[in-house]
Amino acid sequence: MKPNPSLTKTFIAAMALAAIAGTAFASLNSHTLHPSLTLALLALAAATSRMKAKLPGIDGSMSVNLPFLLLAVMNLSAVEAVFIACVSTMVQCWPKRNGKFRSDQLFFNVSMMAFATSVASLTWNAGWLGKTAWASEPLMLASTTMAFFVGQTAPVAVIIKLAEGAVMRRVWFGIVQMCFPYYVLSASVTSMADLVSRHSGWRPLIVLPIMYGVHRSFRFYFRQEAVHAAPMARVASAGS
Numbered sequence: 001m002k003p004n005p006s007l008t009k010t011f012i013a014a015m016a017l018a019a020i021a022g023t024a025f026a027s028l029n030s031h032t033l034h035p036s037l038t039l040a041l042l043a044l045a046a047a048t049s050r051m052k053a054k055l056p057g058i059d060g061s062m063s064v065n066l067p068f069l070l071l072a073v074m075n076l077s078a079v080e081a082v083f084i085a086c087v088s089t090m091v092q093c094w095p096k097r098n099g100k101f102r103s104d105q106l107f108f109n110v111s112m113m114a115f116a117t118s119v120a121s122l123t124w125n126a127g128w129l130g131k132t133a134w135a136s137e138p139l140m141l142a143s144t145t146m147a148f149f150v151g152q153t154a155p156v157a158v159i160i161k162l163a164e165g166a167v168m169r170r171v172w173f174g175i176v177q178m179c180f181p182y183y184v185l186s187a188s189v190t191s192m193a194d195l196v197s198r199h200s201g202w203r204p205l206i207v208l209p210i211m212y213g214v215h216r217s218f219r220f221y222f223r224q225e226a227v228h229a230a231p232m233a234r235v236a237s238a239g240s
Contacts, residue, residue: 008162012104015155016111022118026078026125038080044068045084048211049092062179063092064211066148066186069117071193071207073144078121085117086110108159116151123147138191145187153179185214 045068052063065088072081093106124144157172193207 003165004162008159009104011158011162012108012111015108015115019111019114019118022115022122023078023082026082026118026121032077033080034076038072038076038084041068041072041076042084042087044208045072045088046091048208049088051212052092062182063088064182064186064214065092066183067190067193067207067211069148070120070141070145070186070190073117073120073124074141074190074194078118078125081121082114082117085113089113108155112152112155115155116148119151120144120147141187141191145183145190149180149183182214 045065048065048068049063051065069081069085069088072084076084089110090106093102093109095101124140153172153175157168157175160166160171161168189207189210196206
């Protein structure tokens, strides 16, 4: 399939509308605001959003701020959680010095994160889910993390398909292989941080050194993957 710029722009616009609708609907379930906690999580999410690892094979990167977004969904209103997700995504996408600013990429990423966060908030606060016998907090956290996972990875796979003409199933499967362990780890770290906060007060800072270590590990792993993939790409190019 060839790249389709018009469909790409249409999808980005649809993603923005979905983000607005999802945020508005999720906000109906919660109205209590927590300014101090919001600012603390915003600072930590923004800081860790700059801890990025370049994903091999695609034009994209992965930051390690998901535990703070999950904590925001679990402890704040939908509006506050979406606000943190959007601001931290803007910080993540902001180019380094002398880097090229891509407004369309920023707009898409912010919309995608707002949509994923609103769906995750709806999942965590689902009244019918809390009434079922099997819906323990760990399972609800797992469901919320999965909402983040699908809400982030599926739109990225679609936009790559439209912008580059790639096969969506292959792109999404590649993203899943690279990122799924990170989502599982983030859910575990979030559960640990939430447990500690209940017994010793709110301590979001304990997550920061853990995610820094995760960031260093992923950077090393993805760098090695890119090095191994380069010779294979050259061989494939020579044989074509």
